[in-house]
Amino acid sequence: MLSQASTEQTDLSRAIRERASYVLDAVEDGQTVEVTQALALLSLKSTSDCARLQRVSDALRTRQAGHGIAYDTGQSLFLTNICEMTPALYPYPAPSGSPQAHGTSIDTIDAILQATKSGQSCWLTVSGGGFHSQLVIPGLEAPTVLKTYLRVLSHIQDQLPSCRVRGFSPDEIAFLAVVSNRSEAYILDCLRDHGLEVLAGFGVEILDDTHRARIAPKKLTVKRWLEIVAMAHQRGLPTIARLEAGPLESLEQRLAHLAVLRAFQDIHPGAFQRLTLQMWPHPPHLPIAGPQAGLISELDVLKLVAVARLLLGSHIPQIQLSWFPERLDLSQQAFEWGASHAGSTDDLAYAHFLRGLPPAPVWTEAELRSLIQEAGQSPQ
Helix, strand or coil, X not given: CCCHHHHHHHHHHHHHHHHHHHHHHHHHCCCCCCHHHHHHHXXXXXXXXXXXXXXXXXXXXXXHHCCXXXXXXXXXXXXXXXXXXXXCCCCCXXXXXXXXXXXXXXXXXXXXXHHHHHCCCCEEEEECCCECCCCCCCCCCCCCHHHHHHHHHHHHHHHCCCCEEEECCHHHHHHHHHHHCCCHHHHHHHHHHCCEEEECCCCCCXXXXXXXXXXXXXXXXXXXXXXXXXXXXXXXXXXXXEEEECCCCCHHHHHHHHHHHHHHHHHCCCCEEEEEEEECCCCXXXXXXXXXXXXXXXXXXXXXXXXXXXXXXXXXXXXXXXXXXXXXXXHHHHCCCCCCEEEECCHHHHHHHHCCXXXXXXXXXXXXXXXXXXXXXXXX
16 A cells, blocks of 8 residues: 555656656647746656657757758867866866966967867867966967957967857856956957857856855856857857756756746857757766755756747757767757757867866867767768
8 A cells, every 4th residue: 555655656657757748749830839848858857758748849950050060170278277266166266376277388278279170170279278367378469458358369260260269158258257357248359359259158157046045156146158159140150058057056046047048049049059958967077965966867958959949949949968988878968859050069078178087189070970870870
């Protein structure tokens, strides 16, 4: 005989499945899914319960983004791993003067540019890597950190005039404005005029002020983050939207993040170029103890990809799950759960950077295409 607690849990599971089925019926009927409805989908517990969610999101991916899986070729250039904003989600930030702290040099930059040229990469992703107000690059010395950034971009244009550049985050734009005593608009204009084409949107975490105050209290509020994205959009700079989730936020906060992106894209069509989900199923860094400081399952990751497709696919058709160095097959599975983009050949390098690991080799285009084909998909 079932205990009262077991009976209540069974009834709750049944109610969640019924609500999830209702939502998926609405999707198949072409109706818009409300964010509050999607909570039932993220609350499904088993792979069998999620089978229909997987099928519906996969079919929607095909209708919204086509049959193939998109990708691009690129290299990454991180100028430093010193971060004065002290984000708590990642292990990479290093205090100035510590053995782990490092910066780049003109020789390193030139080596990356040569690799970009040799590999015929379309994109170079540039980031401060952190927020370091005293950043100095040997060989490209400049009196201010802003001029250091601009000299890097000018050097890239001189050496590889056909290379397309993306990079930086709204927080980095705001930081540059503060240390330069300039406006964010001025910073964006300078970066654009020196070759920046896309704002990479790094370090966004979750667009929920309560959560941001816990894990990165020095970072921008949601309102300020969006204001800078809007400024970039006005200047012809789209942003790669990101969601960086793990064991520290609730399901409701993940959904709130997607709701913010959808509402913003409604007002500013085309502001977000694609959505990248950076998940931490095995978190490398847990600064906050408590009941949420546990692992998230692979099914949690795939459910979020599917729900992102249902909520945002009509607004941002290209959706990507970032690669996990230890589980490449998880991102491959995501292609059947609504993901339509495989990212770039340098994505593994970014994943290693976030984890504080030694630099990873950049995939060749053939290797990335092979990963897509191994998943039974056609690379585009």
